[in-house]
Amino acid sequence: MASIALIDYGMGNMHSIAKALEHAGGRVRCVEHPEQLAGCARIVLPGVGAFRDCMRSLRGSGMAEALCQCLNEGTPFLGICLGMQALMDESHEFGRHAGLGLIPGTVEPFPADFPDRGCKIPHMGWNDVLLPEDHAHPVLAPLVGQQVYYVHSYYCRPRLLAHELAACVYGDVRFSAAIGRDNIIGVQFHPEKSQRAGLAMLQAFIEWMPA
Template sequence: MKKVVIVDYGLGNIFSITQALKVNGCTPIVSSDKNEILSADGILLPGVGAFGDAMAKLVELNLVETLREQANKGVPFLGVCLGLQLLFTTSEEFGSHKGLDLIPGTVRRFPNSYKDISLNVPFIGWNFLEKKKEDAFLEGLENKSKMFLVHSFYVEPKDASCVLGTCSYQGFAYPTMVRKGNIFGVQGHPEKSGPDGIKIYKNWLNIL
């Protein structure tokens, strides 16, 4: 059985994610202990809230370099919701903040409007995944699979080739699923997205 650690830094939707992993036959360890993380076969970084607060908690717990070390060693690493955004270099949320820099790029706020159509921020609700390429992380997911999202910011990677799927908000397309080698991310909440969301976690566990 592979050892999966959900990083507990006080800002994650941990219970729901744990249940979604258990449905897929995995009982994860929820921990902020460096030794647990360093011995993990897979690391899941959840997140709900503000980017700067999340990074401050990871710094306070002395986990930033630990997470980078494991990611750079090739350990499969999944960021969910805010956890996806933390994978990137910087965020513009409430100022400028440095992230884990595992995927080069920036976290930006949704524009107030797009092509003269107002965008209500945050976006809360269901959206449809547009697959951009085939990947084991998307196994069994149809184009237009439904995803539940709650967010005001989106990721903008420097290298668009890491984008596996996008969603569109009033015509404004933005990345919602990414992969850069062993680094994976999903903007939505798979644990709240029904059977398609469960498949996302299943696929990641299978990649381990």
């Protein structure tokens, strides 16, 4: 079983994602301190809540620096929801806040007038994950033709189209459902809430061997 470091920084439903990863075949170790990342085969960063608080916690504990070092050394990584947004350069959630800077781009809010146009904020529930059927990322390949579960009020806007691995449309906004490069992948949806499709994706992550 793959050894997976699940980063616990006080913002996320650790129990549900840990159980989903175990069900998908992973051996999960919840980590709170940067030195605990050593020796793990894979890293998962979950999270819900405010971007500023997320980054403050990661930086204050030294986890941000240790995480970036592991990823630069090639450790496979999955960011979920806020964990995906943390990969970006900057978030515009209640101000401007620096992210990890591992994927160039920004985190943006859905339009303020969305509710007036019949689109609730947050975007919550089942929706598509739009993938290239002929060359989907190996972690996302099980999601071709499937729907997944979203809960978010902000979305990633990568600077380079090559970093967008999947998309979704909500109202008249097309946003990145998944981003990534090299050994890094992030998803805006919650695989642990996406039933069989989500578990299949987590299994694909556990088996993924980045080039």
